[in-house]
Amino acid sequence: MQGGGDRTRGPRRHLMQDEKPSARADLFAGLAFLAFAIAIIIGSLMMDRLERLQATIYTAPGLVPALLGLMLAAMSGLLITRAIRGGALVQALPAFRPAQHWRLAVSLVLCLGFALGLVGHGLPFWAAAALFAGLYVLIFQFEDRRRDGTLARGVMFAVAYGLIAGLVNHHLFQDVFLVRLP
């Protein structure tokens, strides 16, 4: 299969948000999709065929998922083959530098913590949203504030911002949009 790179030559290429991943990344993606496709096929084949309800092979609930699983498996195979031809097996694994990913990790932890830990567990929504937004701003501004010697102001700003964000969101959605909040 062609990579489709032709269409991204020239000016469009540098504007694409997603850079092309390495052949090794493609290999892992292909393997993950292949495992997913095999799981779908196995799940579909093991599914009740409902013969007692006069279901035929064409109306069996697992028919379409099994066909989709087969298609996905075939395409994963092509992606794996393409990645191997592209040198996935001879490429060295890039060194993992946790420091480069701290922003992503912190963002993920804060978002998951808010959605799974704070919301829907008895805390009023405005308070949960205020805590999340304030903490988010404080953590991501922490380094700059400490360097500039404005940490105390940063804390006050984060608290104020969190409260405003939480209260505005809460009242806007509950009282204006009439949306039920978690």
Add this chain to the structure above:
Amino acid sequence: MLDGLAGFASAIAGFLKPLPIFVALVSSLVGFMVGALPGLTATMAIALMTTLTISMPSHLALLVLVCTYVGAIYGGSRSAILLNIPGTPASAASCLDGYALAQQGRAGHAMGIATSGSVLGTWIGMFFLALFTPVLGEMALKFQAYEFFWLAVFGVVISGNLTGNDPLKGWMAGFAGLFIATIGQDGLFAHDRFTFGIFDLSGGISLVPALVGAFGFAEVLTVMQEPVRKAIINAFDSVIPRFRDVAQYWRTVIRSGLIGTGVGIVPGVGEDVAAWSSYAAAKRASKEREKFGKGSVEGLMAAETGDNACVPGAMIPVLALAVPGSAPAAVLMAAMLIHGINPGPLIMVENPTFVYQVVAMMFLASIGILIYGLTLTRPLIWILQFPKLLIMPVVFVLCVVGSYAIAQRMFDVYVMLAFGVIGFILRRLNFPMAPLVLGIVLGDLLEKNLRRGLVLQDGDLTLFFTRPISLVMFLLVAATVLSNVPFIYNGVARAWSGLTGGLRRSG
């Protein structure tokens, strides 16, 4: 034609009341601001607004969504011109000449071109939306299971081929979406599939929380992984559109409007492809080809007309076939279903005025963008310089509220989180999201019609390939797939150049 005009006039008259006008102006403004801010996309804005307008009357809720959609696609041009960063993927083509004009101190002129191009593009698309939807709807009444099956396959294949830059990954995302649509009870026997005993999964994966995750939460993670820098903006001149630009490039405007609308009609292929196609066509036909990429008024006009014409274009298959023409249109379709409007071939029978109401909504949105295009220049700079760090936690709060609001259950919040994380990983691996979304939307159509066709013919597949429309769709799918196989692609290219070379020689 006259019926259509009367329908449009009556729909406009219905909206000319203080509340709808206020709602249209506010939601166009929200769309404009969201579109202008890089990292916040039109799809995300519409998905969030869908959940927030759930308790509104249907005509007002859809007015909000349509105005947000049009406003967001237009708003993307502002950051493309001022920052060289497309506010939405639809405006990537506008960066080339828009930013070049801004660097020459003509950012105001560029914004004026974007405004006139966007408004004219919307109007051209609106015209074809009103004209084609009834015709396509009537044609679709002849569709049977075989045609609908191929329509679903065609949508996923063409969307996978044209969005992103790797067709194989686009198709994989599309087929994964089709599979996701099969999770939950099957349509014939209500048998639980892939639910693992989780009660909430029996109803399937709801589209809106999945979209909010894939386009909202994933976007938050994408934006926050890099340090956020303050925007630096060039000085600019007057933003008032110049009639001379439109008069000089009227051919480009019409061509781009037609291309944009046409691309919009193709399932799952959105505004970014429309803008690039219009831009490429304008460059090919231009007498000032050398100016493209260096501040060409014609290039910017083409890109902006094309992407905004795509918006009404993408609504044509939504209304006539219940197949979305772009990712934001998929959300709009879901919103229509939530509000009790069933798009599809029967819409002209059951609810014929609705098509003209959508056209009228587009018109109001175009007036909104015209007003904001002329007036909101200074405040826009403040919006563009507003730190993303302060926006992202609020966006995530909206993602949580929005996912929960649809059915008031935490399960949808968990779906949003899962799709956000998976969507982020897939995007990093260069898998496009539009085919995945289209797959989730079209999965039900594909499954129902494949099973129906098989049952009707007792497993005989002949009619899937021999009925005229089915055959055309199958050939289109096959040609799309085969055009990506290198030796076939190269062979056809060689044969074509041999043929044209021979003709030239003999001429």
